[in-house]
Amino acid sequence: MSEKLLVRRAAVLGAGVMGAQIAAHLTNAGVDTVLFDLPAKEGDPNGIVLKAIANLAKLSPAPLASRSLAEAITPANYETGLELLKGCDLVIEAIAERMDWKQDLYRKVAPFIAPHAVLASNTSGLGINKLSEVLPEELRPRFCGVHFFNPPRYMHLAELIPAKATDPAVLEGLETFLTTSLGKGVVYAKDTPNFIGNRIGVFSILATAHHTGESGLGFDEVDALTGPLIGRPKSATYRTSDVVGLDTMAHVIKTMADTLPDDPWHKYFRAPAWLEALIAKGALGQKAGAGVFRKAGKDILVLDLEKQDYRPADRKAADEVVEILKTKDPAEKFRRLRESQHPQAQFLWAVFRDLFHYSAYHLADIAETARDVDLAIRWGYGWSLGPFETWQAAGWKQVAQWIADDIVAGKAMSDAPLPDWVFDGRSGVHAAEGSYSPGQDAKLPRSALPVYRRQRFPDPLLGESFPLGETVFENDGVRLWTDGDDVGVVSFKTKMHTVSDQVLDGLQEAIGIAEKKFAGLVLWQPKEPFSAGADLAGALGLLQAGKVDAFEAMVANFQATSQRIKYALVPVVAAVRGLALGGGCEFQMHSARTVAHLESYIGLVEAGVGLLPAGGGLKEIAVRASQAAGPGGDVFAELKKTFETVAMAKVSTSAVEARELGLMRPADKVVFNAWELLHIARQEALALAGSGYRPPLPARRIRVAGDVGIATFRMLLVNMLKGRFISEYDDEIATRIATVLCGGEVDRGAVVDEDWLLRLERKHFVELAQQDKTQARIAHMLKTGKPLRN
Structure with missing residues (x-):
């Protein structure tokens, strides 16, 4: 029986947008929380944090469950407040994505972290083992990655990334706390760049961008196709990028380019020219008032690459493609998509094909099971089905054959072969008894951690059903x-x-x-x-x-x-x-x-x-x-x-x-x-x-x-x-x-x-x-x- 992680008080290091919102959600959950940042150059030394706490009331959707909770967050800074860390049971670091800055901060705070406390980094993709190298030996078993998705109050996913030295009991205690106290869906990721959610999710965005260019479709047209019509959020692809921030998008893409030199898809890990041009102009998306889309009065305009200017966003999904996407039987739907000569249908098939190809090729390196990939994408990106579920529903063997045919014909983004397990006669990766693990070449059941007994009906994957009493x-x-x-x-x-x-x-x-x-x-x-x-x-x-x-x-x-x-x-x-x-x-x-x-x-x-x-x-x-x-x-x-x-x-x-x-x-x-x-x-x-x-x-x-x-x-x-x-x-x-x-x-x-x-x-x-x-x-x-x- 693993010991409970008792969290009376927590600290968040870094009062940027993400850190402040994590502190807000801990406070929502009734956790006494201290929020740290650098000391202000003038006035109150906690000025930076006080400003961040005040800003929580302005964010939409609201990070706090009630505005009155803002007063409960304790402000602190790294010069005068480090003693406060001694009373914290959980410390979450959420500063900017720079290895040197994070390691410097760890050296500074390590002497103040209590002997029982857990230290976790909310990095979205830096190496957890590399980060831990500067920690004292006795702290390493209590260190891991915990990656919340933005906005942390609303996004269900939290990725848990163990380092080599992390104590399994610490992970189980943290998983239980994240699940019950913070309401998260926990997925374990391996220590690989961008972990699971962003590795697959950002690849999907890059594949969509690549095929947008190849097909000559408009950004508004692509958003019409890649939203609710295929079981994804209304913000689809490009509007999501605007909301996240085009500079953030470019940064994540650059992280993939820098850290994944051997990835067979590496040549696509670069920001498209139009993205760099928008960033250079300061059109960073929603926060700057313009990005791929921009508002003019009540009208929504979209960037038109041919005109090099904005035009009304009025291109829709074609009726015949909508007709195909409404097909009830997924196998029939995918057959019709692949056979259609309509450019929008060909675009969609290509995007799905390359996503399936990439997910299968990398499954063994990034995750323990296909379940982890599908849940990470559903919970972190809001898709109704993950990539493996979508593939399995569409007919595993037939789709695998089509992907293989397209690779041979030079139509796929990469000529890397699909892994052998894809063709071992299987009809999918999910079944009632569990989900496939390439590492163990077996279907593994869901976690047996006691916290999951509280979920009579967990979020079901394809092939799972929980009888209704x-x-x-x-x-x-x-x-x-x-x-x-x-x-x-x-x-x-x-x-x-x-x-x-x-x-x-x-x-x-x-x-x-x-x-x-x-x-x-x-x-x-x-x-x-x-x-x-x-x-x-x-x-x-x-x-x-x-x-x-x-x-x-x-x-x-x-x-x-x-x-x-x-x-x-x-x-x-x-x-x-x-x-x-x-x-x-x-x-x-x-x-x-x-x-x-x-x-x-x-x-x-x-x-x-x-x-x-x-x-x-x-x-x-x-x-x-x-x-x-x-x-x-x-x-x-x-x-x-x-x-x-x-x-x-x-x-x-x-x-x-x-x-x-x-x-x-x-x-x-x-x-x-x-x-x-x-x-x-x-x-x-x-x-x-x-x-x-x-x-x-x-x-x-x-x-x-x-x-x-x-x-x-x-x-x-x-x-x-x-x-x-x-x-x-x-x-x-x-x-x-x-x-x-x-x-x-x-x-x-x-x-x-x-x-x-x-x-x-x-x-x-x-x-x-x-x-x-x-x-x-x-x-x-x-x-x-x-x-x-x-």
Whole structure:
């Protein structure tokens, strides 16, 4: 059993963009963190670090789960602060990519590193063994590489790179900490330049650039082809390069050229002429306002190599190529790509062929198994399938033959032969029993480290499946299942996990079964989102058909389901990740406990479609305000904290912020690894049940803010209306929200019950739903996915 790595305090050396963001994410995870940099030449010696911490608030996407966390980072410098290192359990170095600078810093800090502490370099490609040469002997077993991908809060990948002397127990402790505490997906890489992710990912970009030149396609055309159409992020190839920074791209390419002289593809490891020209002009991408793409007003322009100038970015993927890419069967898709004479199809085949060729040729040098390569690319570059999975899905043997034919015909970028194992009769590299390791010539299973027992459904590779437990009950809306651990798990079957009549009826049925058969119930979805809220299309259909009674009955059923969750005799735990909007948010508000992944975007967004929350959400806020104020306290002051959140349809940017917005409770849990969410939610349900859970007593004495509260909210709204921050219709919706929150036109301090508040919610919801402007907002949202301000 390896020892746990206990991290009470961590240090990050280097307050550049990457170092500051790593410090931010450690702080998100509740780790007391010290951030170091050089002493400032004038003023406060910690000035450089203080500036970097202030800058965290300006970055998008936000590195901090809440802006208030910035204050928790301790600033320090290498002249006066080194004593602070003695109290740190983990030290991560993240300074510029220069071997001499890193080694100088190691010499300086080594005497201050505690005898038990781990030192790791966040280098993106320098040799880990070479870096370790300057360390004292006793520190070397506790040194390794840990490469976070940018931005470190959001990118799932962390590459762990052992040096020759690294103690395996240290690696296991660090792997466990990275997985559970920071929420990362850990892949072990060998100590080779650029490790796995950037070695394969940057080669893919270089191959794409090479074939762009060969095919004469435009940069915008290539981005149209190499984004979501082939299962990759919207930023595709060139927009990604602009975001990363063209200077950074050139630097990584130069690292490959300098450190991989014997690579058979070496002649391609150079920045294309257009890239060098852009860098020379200072057009470094997004940070400089121009790169391959640039914005002119609202228009997006793209560099045109023939014109040597920018033109509108309007070239798309050709219809016949889109048609090929939509082919369901991957084998058929690749056959059609290779046979097509269309330049875009030929370009795509060439890019895939050279990527497969490169990945297979180098697999043995860079990674232990094909799994490590595929997960590194998926988690670090956001592809839906890694290179080996894509190849295997397309028919391993046939594709291998095509690649070999193209090598012989001189069409491939390199004439290096494919390795022998590719042709040993195999039909792929991934199977249920494991993934292929060329070094051991065997399929190796996933890691057996105890931390992975917390992942009931790990991110599956091609050929892997994890059975979904035993079904206890199922209808068209939900499935209730169990693994025999005394906890029922209920998952929605609708698109985006929206709430339909079948979901409402199914949930009520599932709770009834759970009360008889289980100790607890968890609401969990196998994939994001948790729930995008009510089924708007169904609701709009009822309204347009004039079925107001049926519509009101649906709302009443929604409220009844929320109340059933709240008053269930077993604890109902909501396991939230991704979007939890509208009804999805209300369900978690009514659960006994919410367990939310850090990247949960929670909000009562009904105002955006001209409605107000009516699944018990406003009622619940009023109940909580009354409880928080206590006897004789100021209910209005409590309501004021949440009113704007609801009236402006605010969505949290993290689970931590959802707590601050009053949409999650202080006792609700935030989880860092999405794959551990189900495990933690079950543990929470069992813990609540084990401690003698009873639902709350019905809230029959809710003190409300009444007419005075409504009038005070009206004053706020009049100012917003005059300042043109809101439209007249926004004002009407917000007034109705205020009316429900304050318990209606009753005296201030009046006492009401939950039914009173639910009736108010329902009345105003149904009245709003019948207005033309609301129906226009709903229709606009369904059509465009964006809110309409009317």
